[in-house]
Amino acid sequence: MSKQPPGAPPPPPVQRIRLRYTKRGRLRFTSHRDIARVFERALRRAQVPMAFSAGFSPHPKISWVGAAATGVASEAEYVEIALAVVCDPEQVRQALDASLPAGIDLVEAVVAEPGTSLPDRVQASSWLIGLPQVPLQDLEQAVVKFLAATVIEVERMTKNGRRVFDTRSAVVSMRATQGDDCAILRVVVQHVTPAVRPDDVLTGLRSVSDLATPVPPAATRLAQGPLTPEGEVADPLAPDRVAAGHPGATAGATRQVSEVAGVQPPG
């Protein structure tokens, strides 16, 4: 009995497409494993000609970039798929989007610039955190204290057990604003190990101030990508667009804020 199944191996990938998708509304309660399964089935229903791995258990070639935690919404999640047939990325986007549940919406698709790595481009995230029933003043005071500190340690269970880590150094910028029905925290956080998540930032805020959050805060990732010298999060698909000859299409990055379900953009 050979270690490989009989017959020819599956055809190699001829094209890689990078996609930006959202986790909106109720779908924010999906885990990254849920998303992966939903995606695989949607690809089959949409009849996207996926490239498969070889072996007895062939799997479609899908590469995930990070993933917002269960319960966290996002306007900017990324995935790369490998195809066995060259396709128009916009057609793939439309077919797949129609096949995905509302809330997991495919908002962009570009052909990957060969030889580049999408995960390498993702250095920081921009977050919007709604804090219902929190007075703006309290949040502003907590932000001042947070930014004044040099180290703010928090403790959390990670997959390597209980860990204590610093949240302050990962935060690039932080500000409080008033939303329609709740105070809003805008924060840019660098991707470090262990990851500093929005709830870690809130834990840090609570530890340096007497901030209370009576209702569970709702976090939304607005963007993730390269960190610019000005401390902004840039579009990680821009180099692919340039390589594909469509450098102008960055509308998604400015449109996204107003689409965040249930949370108004800061004034």
Place this chain on the structure above:
Amino acid sequence: MPVESLFPRLEKLLPQISKPIQYVGGELNSQVKDWDEAEVRWCLMYPDAYEVGLPNQGVMILYEVLNEQPGVLAERTYSVWPDLAKLMRENGVPAFSIDAHRPVKAFDVLGISFSTELGYTNMLEALDLAGIPLHAKDRTEDDPIVLAGGHAAFNPEPIAAFIDAAVLGDGEQAVLEMTEILKQAKRDGADRAETLLRLAKTGGVYVPRFYDVEYLEDGRIGRVVPNHPDVPWRVSKRTVMDLDEWPYPKQPLVPLAETVHERMSVEIFRGCTRGCRFCQAGMITRPVRERSITGIGEMVKAGLEATGYEEVGLLSLSSADHSEIGEIAKGLADRYEGTQTSLSLPSTRVDAFNIDLAQELSRNGRRSGLTFAPEGGSERLRKVINKMVTKEDLVATVTAAYGAGWRQVKLYFMVGLPTETDEDVLEIADMAREVIRAGRQATGTRDVKCTVSIGGFVPKPHTPFQWVGQADPDTIDRRLKLLRDAIRDDKSTAKSIGYRYHDGKPGQVEGLLSRGDRRVGAVLEEVWRQGGIFDGWSEHFSYERWMTAAQAVGVDVDRYTTRERDELEVLPWDHLDSGLDKDWLWSDWQEALAEQDLDDCRWIPCFDCGVCPQMGTEIQVGPTGKTLLPLSIV
């Protein structure tokens, strides 16, 4: 009265619990119908966690059958885990449907499907969370009719105090007929008692309140008598004929959350007449009704398009027994060649199985494991249970599987079968060793493995073993240990044989509930009051809690489990008609004791089990002679 969604209140709790996605709804192919436009509203419950309940075919079928009807609405609910239940109670959020998050209490019917009796405590938990009185007698016009279905409904006596009604058998037509009665009752302004009476009068819905149980001085049942002139003495099970007319689910639900079965399932036939004497499913679902090869092909095609699943499960009680299984497997494998779509046959008998079939099944996709179920360790015991597989056949089949590339097979047996001795159980170890030795020889490698998996036998109503004394947990545990030692003792094969089993205690509780009468209901309620839920999960099940509760309410567990009944004893379910003739069941029990096997009535003349004449049904099997054409020219 407008019924509002509970979701905004639930949403605040979701960030605080594990796996919140299971409570969100919105699965692919789920639907939310307008509440006010519906005249009859069903809430369908599978009383276990979402991950177990969602793939349940029964609930999925009825959900679709009901929602296809204009003016009828069906939503689903599953058991909530303790983390959410606690928050719901603290925040006053009642039990909800996951489709539109409507309060369970607002529906007309709460239909609960019981595959196993171990779901009973979860029903009590769900009623309590819903704000529905636990006892049927305390319910008012504001409460739904609580209806039990599924295999456990063939003896609903232990839950008689908590349910308003039970339906035995196939649900497709039953729910539609009940819906018509409920619709008319609502139009007529009938009250709860009148509505239940109309259901009971049909003879196809069991309403416990219309039947009184009389007991003898020694505690046995004297008789079960209707207490209303218009209800029949016996209630009959329902049987759907011509499965091709019922191609459900057409649009299977695809969950966002992870569940126990991630595949598109097609029921290729219903019923089984192999006559395994331990098997309640095979007894109560007679006769055999096959879905045609072309009907199966259409369901697979439509289902795969609607779901995107990469595995197709061909379900039945013994899937290799379909008269055209070879053509079905080959036809489907041809159709889906090169699409990474795999086929699986979850239940296969050793004698009907062959390796060509297995090769077809694994041709297009992932090669799943093979499971064979000889059930009894010795040939003598297999005659007692009427599972006629010889050791030679089994070893030859498994060896062929190893030769064809499989490296791992699972062998399933039961311990605690009637007349069983230690020697019968020890023969399981012999069989496993022989399988390994033959496999090594056939493959020329030591890289072959088998797993021996053991379940404890629980006697069930409506089977030839309904009279037997169940083996006590100590006997089961002792034999499990003997077998483990025997497998370990032979060092030449020990490392190639896995051994999986559960101790005998949960089986004892299942036995109490399976063959219990109305008096067992008090135990159930006490267990729930002491915190018992999710009894099918070992981390939640507590044998001690059950035994303490039984003692507290004065129920002698052994009476219901280890005690052997005699021929003339009135059994708690005698007034519920599965079609099986009680005299035939008794004679089959006597033949079991005489170690006489019985063939399948598909291939020999009728042996008068009673079902077909009693129920007005007949065996429906092929072959049709048709084949599956390639999809491109279909």
